[in-house]
Amino acid sequence: MFPDADTARGYMEKRRWPDGPVCPACGEKERIYDKGKGFYRCNADLLVFTVRTGTIFERSKIGLHKWLYAMYLFVTARKGISSVQLAKQIGVTQKSAWFMLQRIREACGDDPTQLAGIIEMDEVYIGGKEDAKHENKKTKRGRGAVGKTPVIAARERGGRVKAEVVRSATGRKAVGFSYRHVQAGSTIHTDESTIYNRLNGLIFNHERINHSAGEYVRGSVTTNGIESVFAVMKRGLHGVYHHASPKHLSRYINEFTFRLNDANVKFHTLDRLNSLLDAAVGKRLTYERLTA
Template sequence: MSKSTISTFELFQMFPDQESARTYFEARRWPDGATCPACNEPERIGTRKGGFYRCNACLLDFTVRTGTIFERSKVPLHKWLYAMYLLVTARKGISSVQLHAQIGVTQKTAWFMLQRLREACGNDPTELVGTVEIDECYIGGKEAAKHESKRLKLGRGGVGKTAVIAGRERESGRVKAEVRDTVTGRNANGFTSRHVQAGSTIHTDESAIYNRVGGLLYKHERINHGAGEYVRGDVTTNGIESVFALLKRGLHGVYHHASPKHLHRYVGEFAFRLGDGDVSHHTMQRLERLFSAAIGRRITYAELIA
């Protein structure tokens, strides 16, 4: 492909209706023909009208939505595809108010759609490798802006906020992130072992939180912000700090508020957009990766509001 993106008009031309979007999703999910999502039967599959199939092995009736975040959604698939397009192309994200206006669904439905898509965004087990910058930030209202009766008397820093610890792979820009009540040495170590490949080089600031993230598995380089040091040779955490700056701009400027309960999904969305959804990939590749991540994931409205 000669360019890295497609316009909204081109997307509408490619997927003008439910049928064209269904055909697209089926080709991505089942390039060799429909396979039962329950028992993985590839051959004894009966075809019915409107994209319905029956597995003659386990008798499951299914569609391309089955076993994905789209399951039991009444929203046409071409509207889902457009919502996916907006999510991967809007650098700071898209709100349910914007989506509801653009695709003609209620704001409640738009919110549910976006939360389902965000659920898929956190579905990448690939470790970060090479030089990885790790840092933490705190998201939430400022204590000084609260009424005196609601302020937490616990000191400075992340008081009353939710912590996000994240790592950024310098070469690719891929990001992994987790939401925590607070960041400690123990969960910083756990984050590193879960998301960074052994043998990689880790760059952090001088915080005591990161005293033990190196160990025997990683090379650990530190930058001393307290001494006014931000770059020393190739040692820096500027990349991951720019990720946090973008995240905060999106949360405050687009979403205005993200509750601690759902914050991990918003963080996962930003991490996806900076990795598999990055603009260095063609828009159609980003859509394919998001759809692949949507397979095997499902969240209900009851689970979201519980």
């Protein structure tokens, strides 16, 4: 469908501006002059812009057809695609492919929707095992979650997923996450972890499942759904990416939640690609900010 940069640009323009070019700075639609080759000038504020302006593609020298193919691979790979593999697929350097993937992940964040109904909530700790680290990198502060980065996530029964990287998995963080991402009156299912004690008596209904007692399902109460989400995340992080530093982990988590939500396999491939294109507008990630 997109054999060259011009066909890709035409597709992106039609998707972003179905009624014709719009100035990304002032929103002007009428006083737009076509300069040719994808460049437009707004005669209201004299801004010269392209379909890349104000998106994750801005100031990228990589052709838009390669961007579209990268996004296609991104939304169709269930566990993700590494920068090494992407570089080979589209013919760029590994460094450029890594920057492209981080820009695409930047577009996956800031989902404003809230979960409703029955919500399964749990936490997971991402990072290497202590006994697998080099001696000079061991924290030597015990086992379990030591040295790992906590992630709190929730899944609407039969619906969307929300996840956040947090500094520490505490009751305060669990309550804050619930207020941001769960509608009032919803029923939240959790395990017996004490960080969810504060959910009792709030604006949610709260049900627990006791894993330590060998209980995994009690009627409709279970957290198996959100644990399956964690399984996919871990397979991708460990099997495809091998390592994600705490600095960049939130973008990787956004990638997996986007793939489970708007890029779900139940949607047509072009619908998934269009969802990512829509999310790319209004986002910008410079290399300087990424590596700061």
